[in-house]
Amino acid sequence: VNERLAQQLRFIVEIDALKEVVRRTYVASGRRLENSAEHSWHLAMMAMVLAEHADQPVDVARVVTMLLVHDIVEVDAGDTYVYDASAGGDKAERERAAAERLFGLLPPDQGESLRTAWEEFEAADSREARFAAALDRLQPVLLNVLTLGRSWREHGITAERVLARNSTIAAGSAALWEAARGMIEQSVRDGQLAPGPDDR
Amino acid sequence: VNERLAQQLRFIVEIDALKEVVRRTYVASGRRLENSAEHSWHLAMMAMVLAEHADQPVDVARVVTMLLVHDIVEVDAGDTYVYDASAGGDKAERERAAAERLFGLLPPDQGESLRTAWEEFEAADSREARFAAALDRLQPVLLNVLTLGRSWREHGITAERVLARNSTIAAGSAALWEAARGMIEQSVRDGQLAPGPDDR
Numbered sequence: 001v002n003e004r005l006a007q008q009l010r011f012i013v014e015i016d017a018l019k020e021v022v023r024r025t026y027v028a029s030g031r032r033l034e035n036s037a038e039h040s041w042h043l044a045m046m047a048m049v050l051a052e053h054a055d056q057p058v059d060v061a062r063v064v065t066m067l068l069v070h071d072i073v074e075v076d077a078g079d080t081y082v083y084d085a086s087a088g089g090d091k092a093e094r095e096r097a098a099a100e101r102l103f104g105l106l107p108p109d110q111g112e113s114l115r116t117a118w119e120e121f122e123a124a125d126s127r128e129a130r131f132a133a134a135l136d137r138l139q140p141v142l143l144n145v146l147t148l149g150r151s152w153r154e155h156g157i158t159a160e161r162v163l164a165r166n167s168t169i170a171a172g173s174a175a176l177w178e179a180a181r182g183m184i185e186q187s188v189r190d191g192q193l194a195p196g197p198d199d200r
Numbered sequence: 201v202n203e204r205l206a207q208q209l210r211f212i213v214e215i216d217a218l219k220e221v222v223r224r225t226y227v228a229s230g231r232r233l234e235n236s237a238e239h240s241w242h243l244a245m246m247a248m249v250l251a252e253h254a255d256q257p258v259d260v261a262r263v264v265t266m267l268l269v270h271d272i273v274e275v276d277a278g279d280t281y282v283y284d285a286s287a288g289g290d291k292a293e294r295e296r297a298a299a300e301r302l303f304g305l306l307p308p309d310q311g312e313s314l315r316t317a318w319e320e321f322e323a324a325d326s327r328e329a330r331f332a333a334a335l336d337r338l339q340p341v342l343l344n345v346l347t348l349g350r351s352w353r354e355h356g357i358t359a360e361r362v363l364a365r366n367s368t369i370a371a372g373s374a375a376l377w378e379a380a381r382g383m384i385e386q387s388v389r390d391g392q393l394a395p396g397p398d399d400r
Contacts, residue, residue, distance in 0.1 A: 005379060008249050013346060015245060016228035019238045028216035038219045041241035044268050045215060049208050049310060061261035064268075068244050110249060146213060179205060 004107050011105040014075065021074045024081050024155065025140045030147040036071040036079055039139070043067040046135045053175040054131040062128045066121040067135065069114050073098035082140070082165060083157050095122075124171070134172030138180050141166055145183045149192030159188045160196020204307050211305040214275065221274045224281050224355065225340045230347045236271040236279055239339070243267040246335045253375040254331040262328045266321040267335065269314050273298035282340070282365060283357050295322075324371070334372030338380050341366060345383045349392030359388045360396020 021036040047063040071079075076098035080091050099118060103111040120129050141162070144152050152162065162184050170177035187193035221236040247263040271279075276298035280291050299318060303311040320329050341362070344352050352362065362384050370377035387393035 005250075005253065005375065009342070009379070012242070012246055012249060013228055013342065016242065016343070016346075019227050019234065019242075020229060020231065027219045028213055029220060031220065034219065035238065037241045038235065038237035041237045041244070041268065042212070042216065042219075044241070044244065044264075046212055048265065048268070048314070049212060049306065050205075053205065061264070064244075064261070064264060065248065068241065068248070068264075106249065114248070142209070142213065143216070146216075175205065179209070 007105060007107050008110070011102070014102060014105055015072055017075045018072060021071070021079050023079050023140075025143045025151050026147045028143060028146045030150060034143065036074050040068055040071055043070075043132075043135050043139055046139060047132065050135065050173075050176065051131070053173045054127065054134075055173055056127045058128050058131050062117075063132050063135075066117050066129060066132045069117045070121045070132065070136065072102055072114075073118065075102060081155070082137075083155060083161060124168075127172075130172040132172075134169040134176055137166045137169050138176050141180050141183060145187055145192075148190075149187050152187075152193050158194045158196040159184060162193065207305060207307050208310070211302070214302060214305055215272055217275045218272060221271070221279050223279050223340075225343045225351050226347045228343060228346045230350065234343065236274050240268055240271055243270075243332075243335050243339055246339060247332065250335065250373075250376065251331075253373045254327065254334075255373055256327045258328045258331050262317075263332050263335075266317050266329060266332045269317045270321045270332065270336065272302055272314075273318065275302060281355070282337075283355060283361060324368075327372075331372040334369040334376055337366045337369050338376050341380050341383060345387055345392075348390075349387050352387075352393050358394045358396040359384060362393065 018040070019035055019037040023034045023036060023039060025034050026032065027034050044064045044067045047060060047067055051058055051060045051063065073095040077091070077094040099115055103115040103118070105111070106114065120126055121132055124130055124133050144150070163181065166180055166184070167177065169180050184193065188195050218240070219235055219237040223234045223236060223239060225234050226232065227234050244264045244267045247260060247267055251258055251260045251263065273295040277291070277294040299315055303315040303318070305311070306314065320326055321332055324330055324333050344350070363381065366380055366384070367377065369380050384393065388395050
């Protein structure tokens with residue numbers, strides 16, 4: 001095995017750990033929490049199926065690449081709950097160090113290329129990145145609705161916060177934001193999601 | 201939500217069940233068995249990183265699409281162990297019915313497109329499909345080696361069978377087959393994989 005292939009295999013082995021990074025959302029059956037590797041697969045499938053709902057035409061392959069890569073830093077940095085404001089402080093720092101180490105395992109040209117995809121996702125500046133981010137928000141809303149709001153309730157999350165946090169879906173897709181908002185409002189009506197204090 | 205988006209969301213919800221289809225291979229830490237959704241993510245990452253080792257140039261995006269989709273039929277048909285000869289009989293039939301139902305949830309144009317990707321993978325006739333199949337074989341070899349041959353031993357699999365079953369890696373990539381064969385032979389030398397009766 002030449003050195004280049006050895007580096008690539010090392011990276012592939014190292015990222016296997018993403019299968020053991022546990023998120024706060026339950027899989028649709030409610031039987032267990034989701035992990036970041038299967039979450040990434042689910043998002044990539046969503047990109048292929050929902051691309052037509054992006055507000056601006058997107059390069060689907062680029063969206064898929066970003067979504068496959070977007071959580072890899074969690075192998076070192078762990079998953080940060082989207083509603084956890086306190087984790088904000090050193091999250092960026094920890095994830096930068098993780099990107100350095102993990103993408104640094106690869107031959108430089110490839111490490112640079114995957115790191116660029118991760119940075120594009122994080123910056124949310126391109127239309128592909130905004131659409132990818134929209135899917136990354138829509139998917140847990142979908143799973144929360146399917147599991148009758150369980151994860152939201154366990155963490156004391158209100159509709160007010162869910163709507164505020166996920167309104168960024170609208171930056172990638174008006175149609176998907178309309179669908180997400182409809183689901184969130186239905187969850188409130190069904191008593192599965194508490195309205196925020198401001199809504200009472 | 202219009203009817204087309206409703207169909208797409210229905211499909212996305214339905215394939216969530218792939219996260220609960222358990223394979224025979226352990227994740228690299230050895231803590232639990234791998235599921236088919238995270239396996240698909242891992243393969244898609246491998247395609248992006250290892251594409252240069254395909255014997256013939258491949259369209260990486262096409263390989264990724266096939267790998268993301270290749271196990272979806274298992275939502276209905278279950279995972280068939282690669283060394284399970286007895287399952288061969290009705291496997292094709294069960295998977296065809298699963299493809300019919302699952303891809304049939306989507307709007308016809310999209311269902312047709314994903315089904316075509318799955319069929320291309322199954323036929324293993326294009327260079328992209330042969331490379332995708334090579335990765336699908338290489339990945340469990342890698343995980344078996346990392347977990348010191350545990351899954352092989354638990355199922356009484358010998359090196360003879362591992363070499364025979366995985367030699368199809370060579371149809372997609374001589375370099376990856378050389379690497380895989382080296383790992384398999386090392387596992388035999390390390391006493392983690394029994395040689396076949398013919399090797400004794």
